[in-house]
Amino acid sequence: MNSKEKIVILGGGQSAVYAAKEIRNYDNKVEITIISEENVLAYERPPLSKEYITNKKKLDDFIFFNSEFYSKNNINYLKNTKIINIDFQNKILFSQNNNQFLYDKLLVATGSLNRKIDPNIKNNYNKFLSLRNNEDSDNIKNKLKESKKVLIIGGGFIGLEIASSANELDKEVYVVEMNDQLMGRSIPKKISNLCKKIHEENGNKIYLNTTIKKINFYNNSYEIKLSNEEIIFVDLVILGIGSIANTELFKNKDIKIDNGIITNEYCETSQKDVYAAGDVSNFFHPFYNKYIRLESYQHAQNHGICAAKNILGIKEAYNSIPWMWSDQLNINIQLTGLCDDFDEILQRGENIEEGVIDFFIKDKEIKGACGIGVKGKIGRDIKLASKILEKKLKINVSNILDKNFNLSKMLKKV
Numbered sequence: 539m540n541s542k543e544k545i546v547i548l549g550g551g552q553s554a555v556y557a558a559k560e561i562r563n564y565d566n567k568v569e570i571t572i573i574s575e576e577n578v579l580a581y582e583r584p585p586l587s588k589e590y591i592t593n594k595k596k597l598d599d600f601i602f603f604n605s606e607f608y609s610k611n612n613i614n615y616l617k618n619t620k621i622i623n624i625d626f627q628n629k630i631l632f633s634q635n636n637n638q639f640l641y642d643k644l645l646v647a648t649g650s651l652n653r654k655i656d657p658n659i660k661n662n663y664n665k666f667l668s669l670r671n672n673e674d675s676d677n678i679k680n681k682l683k684e685s686k687k688v689l690i691i692g693g694g695f696i697g698l699e700i701a702s703s704a705n706e707l708d709k710e711v712y713v714v715e716m717n718d719q720l721m722g723r724s725i726p727k728k729i730s731n732l733c734k735k736i737h738e739e740n741g742n743k744i745y746l747n748t749t750i751k752k753i754n755f756y757n758n759s760y761e762i763k764l765s766n767e768e769i770i771f772v773d774l775v776i777l778g779i780g781s782i783a784n785t786e787l788f789k790n791k792d793i794k795i796d797n798g799i800i801t802n803e804y805c806e807t808s809q810k811d812v813y814a815a816g817d818v819s820n821f822f823h824p825f826y827n828k829y830i831r832l833e834s835y836q837h838a839q840n841h842g843i844c845a846a847k848n849i850l851g852i853k854e855a856y857n858s859i860p861w862m863w864s865d866q867l868n869i870n871i872q873l874t875g876l877c878d879d880f881d882e883i884l885q886r887g888e889n890i891e892e893g894v895i896d897f898f899i900k901d902k903e904i905k906g907a908c909g910i911g912v913k914g915k916i917g918r919d920i921k922l923a924s925k926i927l928e929k930k931l932k933i934n935v936s937n938i939l940d941k942n943f944n945l946s947k948m949l950k951k952v
């Protein structure tokens with residue numbers, strides 16, 4: 539790129555900072571500016587629902603890079619700067635504090651927004667907490683100190699991780715989920731039911747197929763009527779009803795959006811010189827030959843890195859195999875690949891103590907694998923499953939089923 543060219547990265551999250559780092563690895567002249575509405579440097583979000591709430595980690599422990607990194611690498615990092623409008627024609631971003639930023643190439647990495655509540659119970663909405671950033675996590679942490687009973691609306695990953703942290707802090711926890719399983723968007727039912735059992739064994743009360751019928755708020759406590767007519771009393775309500783791509787800025791703009799900003803395998807959007815990466819993008823995945831939107835740590839990082847290369851003209855298709863994890867109570871859940879297209883499911887492992895992994899097989903190839911187990915029990919096999927599926931190796935059913943068979947042997951045969 540021309541050394542005077544300006545690359546602007548919109549968003550102060552994982553995709554953004556890894557993209558900036560990658561650009562600088564290849565080009566030490568081009569101007570790089572990260573624009574973030576947050577008032578702290580980019581940090582990892584996973585601890586916000588886990589170790590940060592339970593006071594095992596401080597924010598400084600999970601900042602990606604410190605301020606010296608940005609100054610040493612000549613990366614302008616603008617905090618407290620919310621972009622409120624964009625002019626693609628003239629390549630200008632407009633901020634809430636009345637500044638304008640010109641770009642030659644723009645990377646959009648604005649992440650996700652929490653889904654809003656059912657309008658029927660919106661009267662109390664402003665009193666509910668939800669979790670997306672460190673300030674939300676601080677709020678939850680502070681409110682938990684004064685609360686004994688907590689209701690979490692939504693049995694997705696973030697809701698369940700908060701349920702797990704609240705349980706660890708000795709709170710009485712209720713989780714209400716409208717669907718017939720927890721984490722239904724991505725986790726197969728059998729694994730999700732094992733997870734539910736662990737929560738229940740630890741004292742958390744989980745309601746499936748249940749919605750909130752009515753909420754009354756008095757004297758700092760809530761009376762909640764559930765759709766099964768049961769009434770529960772809690773002193774804190776947390777919403778964890780999923781998230782959507784943060785594309786608010788691009789409403790009515792000339793850029794293709796459908797469940798996120800549409801990008802091809804090179805992270806290019808439909809708008810010239812505009813790229814997108816991470817949670818905000820619904821990207822074409824050549825390996826699966828379809829569009830996918832992911833909300834996961836590893837993807838955000840790899841996608842940002844891939845976008846950086848393409849911005850610099852190093853043509854590289856994004857082909858990373860999806861992988862994500864969740865830690866709840868004493869268990870770890872991991873998912874690799876996709877578990878939505880298969881002709882058989884093979885189960886490896888019998889119980890949580892040794893780990894249970896479901897392999898999703900199509901045409902004798904692993905398409906995805908999802909496991910649950912006591913921490914440390916499933917990571918190795920999930921990692922091997924990723925490698926085997928990436929190489930499209932034909933599997934032998936009995937090897938997958940046999941917990942004593944080392945899956946790495948399948949890779950050595952190649």
Ligand SMILES: Cc1cc2nc3c(=O)[nH]c(=O)nc-3n(C[C@H](O)[C@H](O)[C@H](O)COP(=O)(O)OP(=O)(O)OC[C@H]3O[C@@H](n4cnc5c(N)ncnc54)[C@H](O)[C@@H]3O)c2cc1C
Nearest residue numbers: 549550551552553575583584621649816817833834835838
């Ligand atoms: C509580 C929590 C726990 C999680 N736990 C896990 C986990 O256990 N495992 C896992 O795999 N994944 C987990 N994730 C998901 C993972 O953290 C995300 O997928 C990842 O952070 C996405 O990175 P990103 O860069 O795309 O977006 P983000 O990290 O969300 O960053 C987006 C940034 O853009 C900024 N922004 C947005 N709009 C504007 C604007 N108009 N102007 C300026 N700035 C703007 C936002 O403030 C934010 O700083 C978790 C997420 C959360 C919230």
